[in-house]
Amino acid sequence: MQTPSTETIPQTATASGPFDVIVIGAGVAGLYQLYRLRELGLRARVFEAGSDVGGTWYWNRYPGARFDSESWSYGYSFSKELLQEWEWPEHFAAQPDTLRYLNFVADKFDLRRDIQFLSRVVAAQFDEDADHWTITLESGEQASARLLITALGPLSAYTLPVIPGREEFKGQAFHTARWPREGVSLAGKRVGIIGTGATAIQVIQTIASEVGSLTVFQRTPNWAAPLHNRRITPEEQRRIKATYAEIFERCRQTSTCFIHQTDPRKALEVSPEEREAFWEKLYAEPGFGIWVGNFADVLVDKKANALASEFAARKIRQRVTDPAVADKLIPKDHGFGTRRLPLESGYYEVYNRANVRLVDINETPIERITPEGVRTSAEDFPFDVLIYATGFDGVTGPYDRIDIRGPGGRRLKDDWEGMPRTYLGMLIDGFPNLLMVLGPHTARGNIPRNIEEIVDWLTGLVAHMHKNGLRRVETRREEVDRWVSEVEQAVEGLLFSEVNSWQTGVNRNVEGRQVRRVLGYYGGALAYRQRTGDVAVGGYRELLFDAEAARRSARP
Numbered sequence: 393m394q395t396p397s398t399e400t401i402p403q404t405a406t407a408s409g410p411f412d413v414i415v416i417g418a419g420v421a422g423l424y425q426l427y428r429l430r431e432l433g434l435r436a437r438v439f440e441a442g443s444d445v446g447g448t449w450y451w452n453r454y455p456g457a458r459f460d461s462e463s464w465s466y467g468y469s470f471s472k473e474l475l476q477e478w479e480w481p482e483h484f485a486a487q488p489d490t491l492r493y494l495n496f497v498a499d500k501f502d503l504r505r506d507i508q509f510l511s512r513v514v515a516a517q518f519d520e521d522a523d524h525w526t527i528t529l530e531s532g533e534q535a536s537a538r539l540l541i542t543a544l545g546p547l548s549a550y551t552l553p554v555i556p557g558r559e560e561f562k563g564q565a566f567h568t569a570r571w572p573r574e575g576v577s578l579a580g581k582r583v584g585i586i587g588t589g590a591t592a593i594q595v596i597q598t599i600a601s602e603v604g605s606l607t608v609f610q611r612t613p614n615w616a617a618p619l620h621n622r623r624i625t626p627e628e629q630r631r632i633k634a635t636y637a638e639i640f641e642r643c644r645q646t647s648t649c650f651i652h653q654t655d656p657r658k659a660l661e662v663s664p665e666e667r668e669a670f671w672e673k674l675y676a677e678p679g680f681g682i683w684v685g686n687f688a689d690v691l692v693d694k695k696a697n698a699l700a701s702e703f704a705a706r707k708i709r710q711r712v713t714d715p716a717v718a719d720k721l722i723p724k725d726h727g728f729g730t731r732r733l734p735l736e737s738g739y740y741e742v743y744n745r746a747n748v749r750l751v752d753i754n755e756t757p758i759e760r761i762t763p764e765g766v767r768t769s770a771e772d773f774p775f776d777v778l779i780y781a782t783g784f785d786g787v788t789g790p791y792d793r794i795d796i797r798g799p800g801g802r803r804l805k806d807d808w809e810g811m812p813r814t815y816l817g818m819l820i821d822g823f824p825n826l827l828m829v830l831g832p833h834t835a836r837g838n839i840p841r842n843i844e845e846i847v848d849w850l851t852g853l854v855a856h857m858h859k860n861g862l863r864r865v866e867t868r869r870e871e872v873d874r875w876v877s878e879v880e881q882a883v884e885g886l887l888f889s890e891v892n893s894w895q896t897g898v899n900r901n902v903e904g905r906q907v908r909r910v911l912g913y914y915g916g917a918l919a920y921r922q923r924t925g926d927v928a929v930g931g932y933r934e935l936l937f938d939a940e941a942a943r944r945s946a947r948p
């Protein structure tokens with residue numbers, strides 16, 4: 393397997409602490425967190441595994457990678473100047489543009505001088521006497537800070553399929569999350585791809601016309617709906633810039649922070665004609681409307697969901713010429729929208745091409761990777777290039793990959809073996825001075841919107857500690873219990889919680905990750921904002937500080 397080449401390393405800071413705060417990760421979350429910490433006048437240092445900023449948009453350079461949030465609802469909202477200076481070229485921007493944007497932000501706010509690149513954090517240890525965290529990099533270098541903030545991203549721990557012979561393949565092989573910076577020449581080549589998630593769908597629809605042949609190995613089909621992307625016209629650009637306040641206010645009012653809001657009507661209560669007309673309208677519109685702006689009962693009522701699934705299945709049958717192939721592409725084990733919905737641009741039509749073949753590996757399982765390609769129970773497939781679009785150990789995976797030790801050597805990975813125990817998804821039971829941006833149990837949807845709110849909340853807590861000379865912060869066990877039970881209650885009745893996916897913590901390639909877990913707060917962004925806001929306004933009475941916190945840590 394190849395990994396991205398190491399290109400010119402940008403100006404990079406070097407560790408010489410101690411710092412007030414260490415942040416892990418220089419993606420969308422880490423960059424904004426650094427900006428806010430600097431505003432407080434604190435000494436902050438960001439450690440980043442990549443050679444430059446961007447996080448998910450740095451690593452995921454695969455062909456066709458792009459947003460499915462509207463670009464103009466995705467960028468940072470904190471700087472009016474930035475909003476006016478930056479222009480998104482398309483309604484759903486492609487990865488190179490998003491990476492360019494994050495570089496623009498890093499340059500504009502001179503963020504790189506506090507970021508140390510090519511610095512993967514492999515361990516973090518809390519020192520009980522000094523009340524600080526010491527992190528260790530892959531290189532063995534260490535750095536310390538009073539507070540440690542993780543901005544790891546929920547989808548950064550990529551996973552390869554557990555298939556025998558993977559190392560034997562003699563052609564080129566890539567995981568989509570480690571696509572080479574210089575690109576891969578695919579023209580005329582025999583290409584195989586394993587996976588049919590959101591990533592694979594973008595790759596497949598993008599490369600099908602360029603490659604010699606494309607073989608798609610599908611284990612579970614996913615529902616997908618059209619993205620309807622297009623360029624932003626100059627007139628739209630002017631309107632977007634003039635209405636950013638309204639756009640972000642709209643995002644604040646929806647439960648997922650996308651611009652789309654659930655329709656109050658129920659699919660089961662309107663006439664079949666009204667239902668059909670609404671679904672046709674949503675199918676013809678850009679973005680996630682058909683997922684999070686659908687009838688109120690579609691994601692919670694099995695009958696309503698079955699109708700929505702029938703509608704989506706009909707669309708697949710209309711778009712795919714061969715009925716047998718269409719049938720294979722229709723999910724049977726989960727309903728429409730119960731996994732995160734991939735948005736596509738001509739994905740289904742790809743299967744009408746003569747050079748594309750869909751292999752259902754439930755019928756003919758992959759037996760092994762051979763030096764030449766892939767062997768299924770029925771056939772040998774020779775390839776020049778093999779693409780693993782096999783996803784991520786979501787949400788907790790990035791934490792599991794760092795040896796995080798709290799007081800008494802307590803290991804976070806052990807604590808989180810089953811269900812993570814967090815307070816508001818931002819603090820961890822038994823791990824003082826460790827704060828998370830977008831950790832387990834936070835509200836998630838249009839991610840930068842969630843990130844900004846979480847970073848603002850954490851910055852408020854850091855400011856509170858700084859102002860009052862506080863050295864240590866801990867959770868109260870009873871508050872953690874309460875939050876975890878609120879998180880569990882919030883998914884009750886949501887159909888997605890009964891389906892295996894990274895969102896429910898299942899990854900069949902990772903040992904111990906075969907059982908569903910609740911990894912997000914699904915009570916909606918408004919409830920989450922209210923809940924976290926109350927704690928801040930109330931002066932953080934739910935948290936323990938200094939001597940009280942130390943006593944809490946001393947207890948087993």
Ligand code: NAP
Pocket residue numbers: 458459460461547552553554555586587588589590591592594609610611612732753781782783784894900901
């Ligand atoms: P994913 O949705 O988890 O899909 C992984 C795919 O690989 C699945 O089809 C899975 O099949 C298959 N797979 C894994 N191991 C396999 C094996 N051993 N043999 C055969 N097939 C195997 O991952 P993803 O597509 O990278 O997407 C993850 C998330 O990233 C998305 O849900 C989304 O949140 C985000 N994303 C966003 C965008 C965007 O904004 N536009 C684009 C891409 C990704 P099973 O389902 O059977 O496990």
